[in-house]
Amino acid sequence: MKTNTVFYHAGCPVCVDAEQLVVDTIDRERFDVEVVHLGESKDRISEAEAAGVKSVPALVVGQNAYHINFGASIADLK
Amino acid sequence: MKTNTVFYHAGCPVCVDAEQLVVDTIDRERFDVEVVHLGESKDRISEAEAAGVKSVPALVVGQNAYHINFGASIADLK
Numbered sequence: 629m630k631t632n633t634v635f636y637h638a639g640c641p642v643c644v645d646a647e648q649l650v651v652d653t654i655d656r657e658r659f660d661v662e663v664v665h666l667g668e669s670k671d672r673i674s675e676a677e678a679a680g681v682k683s684v685p686a687l688v689v690g691q692n693a694y695h696i697n698f699g700a701s702i703a704d705l706k
Numbered sequence: 707m708k709t710n711t712v713f714y715h716a717g718c719p720v721c722v723d724a725e726q727l728v729v730d731t732i733d734r735e736r737f738d739v740e741v742v743h744l745g746e747s748k749d750r751i752s753e754a755e756a757a758g759v760k761s762v763p764a765l766v767v768g769q770n771a772y773h774i775n776f777g778a779s780i781a782d783l784k
Contacts, residue, residue: 655733689727
């Protein structure tokens, strides 16, 4: 069974850069990768917060949130 | 040809957590992954700084540095 990973971003330059390179490193044979734009999908913000996401870009692997550099805080996306 | 990635850390809890999960997501068929403990290999600090690393844990993919959460600043490792 593949592990779910979700890459949350907000279309910012830092986000796009991270998406192109970090998301590309993920082994798709073992991980399902979903990319979510929180600026466009505000209904997913609460889910991201529940996973521990405080800023974007962030990668959630299973139940763990990893903030990658800093683009924008979740609070600024609401 | 595989792309070089280097995961810099300092043995801190945030680093170990990121190493176990984030490094595990990387597709080893396409990326070479080196793990460097900057607390033990202080001679690699200048190389990390040159790649843009300001804190650990950090993942350098090719020429791009991605800081993952925050464990310790490079300055504190010197």
